[in-house]
Amino acid sequence: MVRNKTKTIQEVHVQPGAKSNCIVGLRDGILHVRVTAPPHRGQANQALLALMAQALGVSKSDLAIIRGHTSRNKVLAIQGLNSEELKEKLAQSGAE
Numbered sequence: 001m002v003r004n005k006t007k008t009i010q011e012v013h014v015q016p017g018a019k020s021n022c023i024v025g026l027r028d029g030i031l032h033v034r035v036t037a038p039p040h041r042g043q044a045n046q047a048l049l050a051l052m053a054q055a056l057g058v059s060k061s062d063l064a065i066i067r068g069h070t071s072r073n074k075v076l077a078i079q080g081l082n083s084e085e086l087k088e089k090l091a092q093s094g095a096e
Helices: 043-056 083-092
Strands: 007-015 022-027 030-034 063-067 073-079
Touching (some): 007 043, 007 083, 022 083, 030 043
């Protein structure tokens, strides 16, 4: 099995404690995401990774938070997708 070496870095703004898990969309190059999990003991981070993995069709192991573990503003590394594929997958998932 040959693995794609492409990696994309994406800034993400997370709103924990929301009413539903959803990807709101891209604004000024920042992806806005809402998760129902509280910002306690990494629960919101885990919910973010699960939501992004499902929306992008990648495994959670292909995603990593590289900055902002305790902040709403995070930097996410996405293995296996280039920036164009990322935008396409976000559009397919219903992100505005």
